Amino acid sequence: MSETPSPIPLAGRDGLPYSVPMQLKPDQIERHLANLDDLKPVYLIAGDEHLLVVEASDAVRRRAREVGYGERDVLDVERGYDWNEFARSCASLSLFASRKLIDLRLPNGRPEKDGSAAIIDFCARPPPDTVLLITAMTWSRAHETKWVEAVQDVGVFCPAWPLKLPETVQWVAARAERAGLKLASDAVDALVARVEGNLLAATQEIDKLVLLTSNSGSQVLGAAELESLVEDSARFDVFKLADAMLQGDLARALRIAAALRAEGDQVPGLVPWLSGQLGMMVRLASAVEAGASADQALRAERGIWQARHPIYKGALKRGRVAFWEARLADLARVEKTGKGRLPWLDPWVELERTLAAIADPKIARAMT
Numbered sequence: 001m002s003e004t005p006s007p008i009p010l011a012g013r014d015g016l017p018y019s020v021p022m023q024l025k026p027d028q029i030e031r032h033l034a035n036l037d038d039l040k041p042v043y044l045i046a047g048d049e050h051l052l053v054v055e056a057s058d059a060v061r062r063r064a065r066e067v068g069y070g071e072r073d074v075l076d077v078e079r080g081y082d083w084n085e086f087a088r089s090c091a092s093l094s095l096f097a098s099r100k101l102i103d104l105r106l107p108n109g110r111p112e113k114d115g116s117a118a119i120i121d122f123c124a125r126p127p128p129d130t131v132l133l134i135t136a137m138t139w140s141r142a143h144e145t146k147w148v149e150a151v152q153d154v155g156v157f158c159p160a161w162p163l164k165l166p167e168t169v170q171w172v173a174a175r176a177e178r179a180g181l182k183l184a185s186d187a188v189d190a191l192v193a194r195v196e197g198n199l200l201a202a203t204q205e206i207d208k209l210v211l212l213t214s215n216s217g218s219q220v221l222g223a224a225e226l227e228s229l230v231e232d233s234a235r236f237d238v239f240k241l242a243d244a245m246l247q248g249d250l251a252r253a254l255r256i257a258a259a260l261r262a263e264g265d266q267v268p269g270l271v272p273w274l275s276g277q278l279g280m281m282v283r284l285a286s287a288v289e290a291g292a293s294a295d296q297a298l299r300a301e302r303g304i305w306q307a308r309h310p311i312y313k314g315a316l317k318r319g320r321v322a323f324w325e326a327r328l329a330d331l332a333r334v335e336k337t338g339k340g341r342l343p344w345l346d347p348w349v350e351l352e353r354t355l356a357a358i359a360d361p362k363i364a365r366a367m368t
Contacts, residue, residue, distance in 0.1 A: 023157045026052040032156070033063040040155040041126035042119075044148065046109055046136035047160025048279060050272040051199040056158055057135045061101065064131055069099040076336055077106050079329050083114045090127050099129040107275065107332045108282060108325060109136035109143045116147040123150040137272065138279025138328075163199070168192055172202050179210050182220045190223040196305045200273055201239055238270045241355075242277045246315040250359035254352060267338030267347040275331050278358070280304075281315055281324040289321055318361050327364070330354045 022040075024032055026049075033039070045057045061072070073089045089102050111119060122132055134151070136143070139159060151157055163171060173188045183191070195201035212229045213219065221229075241260065244253035260270065280301065287297035294313045298304055304312065319327075334354050338347035357364035 026056040026160050029056045029059050039131045042132045042151045042155030044134045044151045045158045046139040048276050049160040050276045052160035060133050064101045069101045071100040074103045083118045086118050102132045104134045106136040107328050109138050119147045120150040123154045137275045168197050176206050179206050181210050184222045186223040187221045187226040238273050245358050246311050248359045253355045271335040278328040285321040285324050327358050
């Protein structure tokens with residue numbers, strides 16, 4: 001009886017076999033990149049902590065530019081995406097740069113059958129002088145199928161899981177210190193409670209506090225001083241917009257959107273948090289369709305504060321999984337419009353249409 005031959009290990013760009021599967025936390029990415037002369041062939045950065053995903057992926061893009069990846073192809077995967085476009089990007093040579101970064105964006109973190117096969121094929125035979133960066137703004141253990149294993153075999157998987165309360169407190173304290181803001185421990189606790197664990201909201205509050213305390217020198221802010229400053233600078237923000245959207249309060253959502261527009265906000269800056277909320281709705285609806293109760297689904301979803309459960313339970317009544325997946329795809333189109341990739345459309349009008357479809361399923365059906 002002949003023995004089954006052992007698989008030949010894949011070789012890296014240095015000719016040596018790849019190391020064991022690599023998984024990093026978002027706060028480890030910068031150190032990992034700084035210690036490399038060249039990037040790994042593939043990076044997958046995914047999760048519902050959108051600020052961590054954005055900053056980790058920005059670090060990869062920045063390092064890629066530093067080591068000579070002068071061309072960047074941005075590929076947005078939407079429903080019905082033609083994966084031949086991905087294959088062409090992998091195969092094409094640039095006239096202007098010798099190295100390329102392929103920036104592949106999966107709104108729902110699921111490339112489906114054709115996409116999974118394409119990514120697995122890329123990992124099996126990474127093109128020379130090409131790095132693939134895959135980002136997804138929603139993630140769960142159920143996403144981690146064979147294509148994710150293929151990524152880890154040759155590259156880096158960086159999941160951005162929601163932080164637990166003690167981790168959030170540490171993160172906010174460190175973020176404030178890096179920004180030059182001196183917060184007492186009770187002020188850190190107050191800020192974490194105010195933003196309900198949302199890191200993007202915390203970052204925005206820290207940035208505002210830095211501006212508001214620019215003349216205070218070495219003053220250490222306590223909880224009372226922090227609350228006073230934050231209240232004085234309160235305004236409409238994307239978090240209130242998301243709540244109005246999920247609560248089905250279309251009139252309020254449109255008023256907030258108009259206020260944000262008047263204050264100079266840009267549509268692409270609003271999309272990450274909104275898409276994260278829709279990704280969460282996809283997961284919650286999937287769990288309910290699989291037989292879980294709304295309460296069970298919410299308890300299983302890490303990072304949702306108890307006080308916010310009624311918002312998501314109410315939203316679950318407005319649509320099944322397909323409804324929320326379609327709205328997530330709508331928001332990806334809004335982001336493309338906001339970034340000028342669909343120049344014949346007005347990004348604020350497209351955002352308002354999407355808000356209407358999310359807030360009212362009847363409007364969503366009329367738009368299809």
